[in-house]
Amino acid sequence: xxxxxxxxxxxxxxxxxxxxxxxxxxxxxxxxxxxxxxxxxxxxxxxxxxxxxxxxxxxxxxxxxxxxxxxxxxxxxxxxxxxxxxxxxxxxxxxxxxxxxxxxxxxxxxxxxxxxxxxxxxxxxxxxxxxxxxxxxxxxxxxxxxxxxxxxxxxxxxxxxxxxxxxxxxxxxxxxxxxxxxxxxxxxxxxxxxxxxxxxxxxxxxxxxxxxxxxxxxxxxxxxxxxxxxxxxxxxxxxxxxxxxxxxxxxxxxxxxxxxxxxxxxxxxxxxxxxxxxxxxxxxxxxxxxxxxxxxxxxxxxxxxxxxxxxxxxxxxxxxxxxxxxxxxxxxxxxxxxxxxxxxxxxxxxxxxxxxxxxxxxxxxxxxxxxxxxxxxxxxxxxxxxxxxxxxxxxxxxxxxxxxxxxxxxxxxxxxxxxxxxxxxxxxxxxxxxxxxxxxxxxxxxxxxxxxxxxxxxxxxxxxxxxxxxxxxxxxxxxxxxxxxxxxxxxxxxxxxxxxxxxxxxxxxxxxxxxxxxxxxxxxxxxxxxxxxxxxxxxxxxxxxxxxxxxxxxxxxxxxxxxxxxxxxxxxxxxxxxxxxxxxxxxxxxxxxxxxxxxxxxxxxxxxxxxxxxxxxxxxxxxxxxxxxxxxxxxxxxxxxxxxxxxxxxxxxxxxxxxxxxxxxxxxxxxxxxxxxxxxxxxxxxxxxxxxxxxxxxxxxxxxx
Amino acid sequence: xxxxxxxxxxxxxxxxxxxxxxxxxxxxxxxxxxxxxxxxxxxxxxxxxxxxxxxxxxxxxxxxxxxxxxxxxxxxxxxxxxxxxxxxxxxxxxxxxxxxxxxxxxxxxxxxxxxxxxxxxxxxxxxxxxxxxxxxxxxxxxxxxxxxxxxxxxxxxxxxxxxxxxxxxxxxxxxxxxxxxxxxxxxxxxxxxx
Numbered sequence: 023x024x025x026x027x028x029x030x031x032x033x034x035x036x037x038x039x040x041x042x043x044x045x046x047x048x049x050x051x052x053x054x055x056x057x058x059x060x061x062x063x064x065x066x067x068x069x070x071x072x073x074x075x076x077x078x079x080x081x082x083x084x085x086x087x088x089x090x091x092x093x094x095x096x097x098x099x100x101x102x103x104x105x106x107x108x109x110x111x112x113x114x115x116x117x118x119x120x121x122x123x124x125x126x127x128x129x130x131x132x133x134x135x136x137x138x139x140x141x142x143x144x145x146x147x148x149x150x151x152x153x154x155x156x157x158x159x160x161x162x163x164x165x166x167x168x169x170x171x172x173x174x175x176x177x178x179x180x181x182x183x184x185x186x187x188x189x190x191x192x193x194x195x196x197x198x199x200x201x202x203x204x205x206x207x208x209x210x211x212x213x214x215x216x217x218x219x220x221x222x223x224x225x226x227x228x229x230x231x232x233x234x235x236x237x238x239x240x241x242x243x244x245x246x247x248x249x250x251x252x253x254x255x256x257x258x259x260x261x262x263x264x265x266x267x268x269x270x271x272x273x274x275x276x277x278x279x280x281x282x283x284x285x286x287x288x289x290x291x292x293x294x295x296x297x298x299x300x301x302x303x304x305x306x307x308x309x310x311x312x313x314x315x316x317x318x319x320x321x322x323x324x325x326x327x328x329x330x331x332x333x334x335x336x337x338x339x340x341x342x343x344x345x346x347x348x349x350x351x352x353x354x355x356x357x358x359x360x361x362x363x364x365x366x367x368x369x370x371x372x373x374x375x376x377x378x379x380x381x382x383x384x385x386x387x388x389x390x391x392x393x394x395x396x397x398x399x400x401x402x403x404x405x406x407x408x409x410x411x412x413x414x415x416x417x418x419x420x421x422x423x424x425x426x427x428x429x430x431x432x433x434x435x436x437x438x439x440x441x442x443x444x445x446x447x448x449x450x451x452x453x454x455x456x457x458x459x460x461x462x463x464x465x466x467x468x469x470x471x472x473x474x475x476x477x478x479x480x481x482x483x484x485x486x487x488x489x490x491x492x493x494x495x496x497x498x499x500x501x502x503x504x505x506x507x508x509x510x511x512x513x514x515x516x517x518x519x520x521x522x523x524x525x526x527x528x529x530x531x532x533x534x535x536x537x538x539x540x541x542x543x544x545x546x547x548x549x550x551x552x553x554x555x556x557x558x559x560x561x562x563x564x565x566x567x568x569x570x571x572x573x574x575x576x577x578x579x580x581x582x583x584x585x586x587x588x589x590x591x592x593x594x595x596x597x598x599x600x601x602x603x604x605x606x607x608x609x610x611x612x613x614x615x616x617x618x619x620x621x622x623x624x625x626x627x628x629x630x631x632x633x634x635x636x637x638x639x640x641x642x643x644x645x646x647x648x649x650x651x652x653x654x655x656x657x658x659x660x661x662x663x664x665x666x667x668x669x670x671x672x673x674x675x676x677x678x679x680x681x682x683x684x685x686x687x688x689x690x691x692x693x694x695x696x697x698x699x700x701x702x703x704x705x706x707x708x709x710x711x712x713x714x715x716x717x718x719x720x721x722x723x724x725x726x727x
Numbered sequence: 728x729x730x731x732x733x734x735x736x737x738x739x740x741x742x743x744x745x746x747x748x749x750x751x752x753x754x755x756x757x758x759x760x761x762x763x764x765x766x767x768x769x770x771x772x773x774x775x776x777x778x779x780x781x782x783x784x785x786x787x788x789x790x791x792x793x794x795x796x797x798x799x800x801x802x803x804x805x806x807x808x809x810x811x812x813x814x815x816x817x818x819x820x821x822x823x824x825x826x827x828x829x830x831x832x833x834x835x836x837x838x839x840x841x842x843x844x845x846x847x848x849x850x851x852x853x854x855x856x857x858x859x860x861x862x863x864x865x866x867x868x869x870x871x872x873x874x875x876x877x878x879x880x881x882x883x884x885x886x887x888x889x890x891x892x893x894x895x896x897x898x899x900x901x902x903x904x905x906x907x908x909x910x911x912x913x914x915x916x917x918x919x920x921x
Contacts, residue, residue: 190879197883197904201911208911533915536896540887547886554882568863574833630868631876651839659864662771667868685809690770719810722770724803726749 023137024669025066025639026105027098030708032088033068034061038707045100046697048665048687050716051673052680053701058709059673060166062701063643066671067163069097069110070637071142071155072117076167080112087706099637101137108141138636139192156180157187161628161635166643170621174609178591182552182583185592188632189555191548198544205537212530219527222520229513236506243272243500246493253489257283260482261290271497280497284490291483294476297457301473304453307446308466319436326429333422340415350408361401368395549585552592556581559631566626569663570656572619572649575599576611579620596620615648622657630667640664642672646679654679658686689718728853730821732763732778738858739776739817743767746866748774755799764792766799772813773800774845774865779820782828782848789818789835789844797841814842817862823849880905 026045030036035058042062051059064074068083077083084093094111104124111118121128121141128136130143142151159165160172161184172181186192250271258264264286269279372395377386454460459468560580567579573596580595596611597604605611608620622645629640640661646654661670665687674680680698689696696716701709730738744750744767751766756775763778777792779785793816804811824832828848835846847861859866880901888894896914903913 190876193879194883197880197901197910200904201900204910529915533911536892536914537900537911539890539892540897540900543887543890543892544883547883547890550886550889551879551882554886555876558876562868565863565868568860571863650837652837655839655843656864660868663866663868682812685812686771688809719770719808722810723749723768724810725751725755725766725768725773725799727752 023099023101023106023140023637025097025637025671026100028062028066028069029096029098030062030065030094032085032090032093033065033083033095034058034085034093035704036061036065036708037085037087037089040708040711042699042711043697043713044671046695046715047669047689048683048696048716049669049671049699050680050683050687050696051671051699051701052677053673053675053709055675057701057704059675059701060643063163063165063641063671063673065095066097066641067158069095069108070140070162071158072110072119073142073152073155075155075159076165080117081114084112084114099140103136106133106137140636153183153187154192157184160184161188161625161632162637162639163641164622164625164643164645166645166647169645169647170617172624173594173617173621178586178593179589181592182590185556185581185583185628186548186552186590188628188635189552190632191551194544194548194551198541201537201541201544205534205541208530208534208537212527212534215523215527215530219520219523222516222523225516226513226520229509229516233506233509233513236502236509237499238506239499239503242503243497246271246496246500249493249496253486253493254283256482256486256489257287260479260486261286276497277494277501280490280494284487284494287483287487287490291480291487294480294483297476298473298480300453300457301469301476304450304457304469305466305473307450308469310446319433319440322429322433322436326426326433329422329426329429333419333426336415336419336422340412340419343410343412343415347409347412354409361398364398365401368398371395372399545588545590546585549583549590552583552590555631556583556592559627562631563623563627566660567620567623569660570619570623570653572616572653572656573612579623582606594620594624615650615653618645618648619653619657626660626664630664638667639669639671642670644673644675646674646676658683662686684716688716690720690722692718692720694718729849730852730855732780732821734855735778735819735821735852735858736763736765736776738855739778739819739862740765740767742859742862743774743776743865748865751799756795764795766796769865771810772815772865773810774815774817774862775799776817776819776862779818779822781822782820782824785818785820785822785846785848786828786831789816789846792816792818793842793844815845815865816842817845819847819852819858819861821849821852 024045027041027043029039029041031039035056044066051062053059064077064083068074072080074083080093084091092111092113094109096107096109099106099108101123106128107122109120119130119141121130121133123133130141133141134143139154142154159168160176168175172184176184186195251268254268264283266279269276273279372392374380375386375388375392375395377388378384379386454465457469457472459465459472563579563581568577571577575598576596577599578597580597581592582595583590583592585591593606594608595604595606596608609617612620622642625642626640629635642661645657649657661672661683664670670687672683674683680700684696684698687696695718698714698716700712700714703710740750746769748767748769751768751773753765756764756766763780764775766773766775768774773796775792775796777789779788796814796816800811800814818835832846832848835844838844843864845861845864847857851857851861884894884897884901887897899913900910903910
């Protein structure tokens with residue numbers, strides 16, 4: 023694969039659409055400063071990665087003179103499967119990426135699967151893609167302004183990540199991430215298996231407990247069949263109302279049916295006992311009723327009439343006496359009242375007695391009148407001798423009343439007894455009716471007979487009840503034996519399942535442990551791999567560094583990796599040939615140009631030595647700055663030796679360097695080519711581009727035959 | 728160890744011919760001022776290796792060697808030809824330079840007029856590898872410096888094995904990953920296979 027063409031539009035120095043042919047083994051781009059050399063290389067890198075970190079967001083890449091306000095870069099790469107065209111465009115707001123292979127569109131993911139990670143995905147914000155961009159910036163495109171970033175600006179862990187990515191550890195990281203994800207799911211699934219096994223073991227325990235509680239023996243339900251059938255027959259005889267079909271002894275409903283039958287028996291027994299009680303009571307009543315005959319109430323009524331009549335006469339007598347007494351009392355009261363008035367008048371008259379009457383004015387004989395008045399005062403009160411004593415009458419009346427009451431009570435008692443008798447008779451008739459018996463002279467015998475029959479039935483019921491208990495127990499034992507057999511079968515099955523689960527769990531746990539070990543060891547393994555790869559490419563680094571030859575004594579370079587705080591870290595050590603002095607801070611002992619030389623050496627080493635670099639190109643933006651002649655010549659000689667391995671694209675602002683490069687990198691085989699691109703006369707739209715083909719030297723050996 | 732001029736020339740010849748250079752016929756260098764001189768050519772460049780027995784000889788006579796080389800180039804190439812500018816003079820001596828000769832050494836090294844000089848004295852030539860290092864700018868990178876990379880997963884298997892993890896387990900894991908199959912399940916298959 024190699025770069026064939028770049029079309030830029032609105033991109034940095036290329037406001038106008040410009041197409042530049044890159045289809046050569048070596049491409050030398052020269053031009054004074056500000057003509058677009060870096061813009062051209064940036065365009066290549068942006069088409070591939072979508073990022074130019076030193077310039078910031080895509081908006082900064084749009085040419086100030088872009089007529090559309092958009093920037094676009096279309097890079098054509100030659101592959102064995104045809105031309106791969108990658109187009110990236112920023113319209114001022116969004117950036118889009120599209121690709122075609124041949125004439126057909128190709129998805130970016132598919133492109134990466136087929137050609138490797140030569141293009142970042144459109145979602146280039148995630149850490150993996152950013153790491154890829156950084157890696158490509160350190161190994162594919164050496165930017166003029168970032169030439170020493172790997173030495174100075176990048177941290178130890180960033181350097182490690184870049185080298186790790188170039189070593190192909192990205193794939194290992196993918197494996198690690200996939201393993202980590204699977205571990206989480208695996209652990210969850212294993213826990214489920216553990217739970218299943220625990221449930222199985224618990225079930226085993228339950229079954230064993232259950233088996234221990236179940237009896238052992240040989241009784242089976244078959245042996246109960248005859249007894250079972252006989253009992254139900256007996257039931258029908260004792261409880262004729264039972265008409266249900268007889269269940270099989272082995273039926274699921276057999277126990278329930280037996281239980282219902284027992285309740286039926288109990289109910290029948292209760293009924294029989296109630297009948298017996300009724301008959302006993304009947305017999306008692308019958309004997310009681312014989313002594314209680316119907317009574318004649320007429321004499322008692324007569325007695326009551328007489329008592330009432332006598333009472334009435336006594337009352338009349340009493341009332342007459344009482345009335346006489348009342349009249350007498352009234353007369354007495356009147357007399358006493360007159361007497362009282364006269365005394366009062368006498369007192370007054372005596373007090374006011376004079377010679378004349380104050381009323382009629384007649385003359386008064388005072389002594390005579392006074393004597394008469396005094397006679398009123400001393401007059402004795404009237405007596406109540408005419409009032410008679412009521413006590414005899416009252417006593418007589420009370421006696422009469424008492425007699426009446428007794429006669430009434432006697433009558434009521436007799437009436438009550440009669441009523442009871444009548445009620446008992448009615449009750450007897452009703453009970454007899456309920457028992458289906460007629461009231462006749464043999465009633466007592468019938469009742470006794472019935473009672474005996476009921477007693478007999480109760481006895482039979484009791485017998486059947488006891489038999490039912492035995493039958494139920496025998497059946498339960500037989501059922502338990504059958505259950506035991508089933509439990510044993512289930513035990514075997516569950517045990518087998520538990521064993522299988524144990525095996526599965528053991529396997530899963532082992533696999534999980536191995537996965538954990540691998541996962542935990544991967545970080546150190548990554549370090550070891552990087553170490554191995556660094557050792558592999560160290561001779562190359564040494565070769566390149568020596569080829570440039572920038573320092574008279576510090577000619578050995580090492581890349582040292584280590585694990586620190588869980589992160590891989592990479593430092594550089596330069597040392598004296600003799601190995602006596604060394605430093606891991608090259609910036610402190612190397613000059614600026616020497617550091618540039620080291621940076622270029624590292625860049626070329628990573629590019630050539632990397633496993634994972636998918637695009638076999640070296641893009642160098644003016645790497646010769648501040649190099650002395652020897653370093654510069656050494657670098658150019660190196661580039662010449664690399665041109666067979668990589669497509670080389672290099673810029674320089676010095677025309678003479680460009681000429682030197684053209685000579686040094688001239689094609690010496692017919693199928694090789696070197697192009698010289700000169701940029702100048704930039705006029706706000708784009709530079710003027712002149713493209714020259716460097717003449718090949720097809721007669722390489724001039725002194726040797 | 729101090730080598731003889733003959734040994735140094737032989738070493739240089741081996742290095743260059745082993746890197747694609749061919750020896751220019753001796754008759755083309757017969758008239759050079761020194762007998763210990765040989766010219767080599769590859770498709771890109773021309774290099775003359777001149778061995779002087781002493782530092783003094785080197786100091787005095789390297790310009791003559793340069794002139795002879797320039798004449799040789801001019802005899803076959805015009806100035807417009809690129810190869811005419813791709814010429815190297817490797818100047819070696821097994822002798823140690825004088826202690827105050829560092830400046831002169833650098834002056835020779837950094838004199839890029841006419842031809843580029845590659846210079847080494849006894850201090851740099853204590854081993855035969857010193858000859859190779861002197862001629863380094865002329866040598867290809869392939870096949871010396873770089874072993875081909877091994878598959879990253881093979882490296883991973885080796886690395887994890889060194890951490891005590893069974894090689895077969897990692898192999899199964901890697902194969903499952905490559906085949907897009909379940910990873911941890913593949914580890915469990917080891918028991919089944921056993």
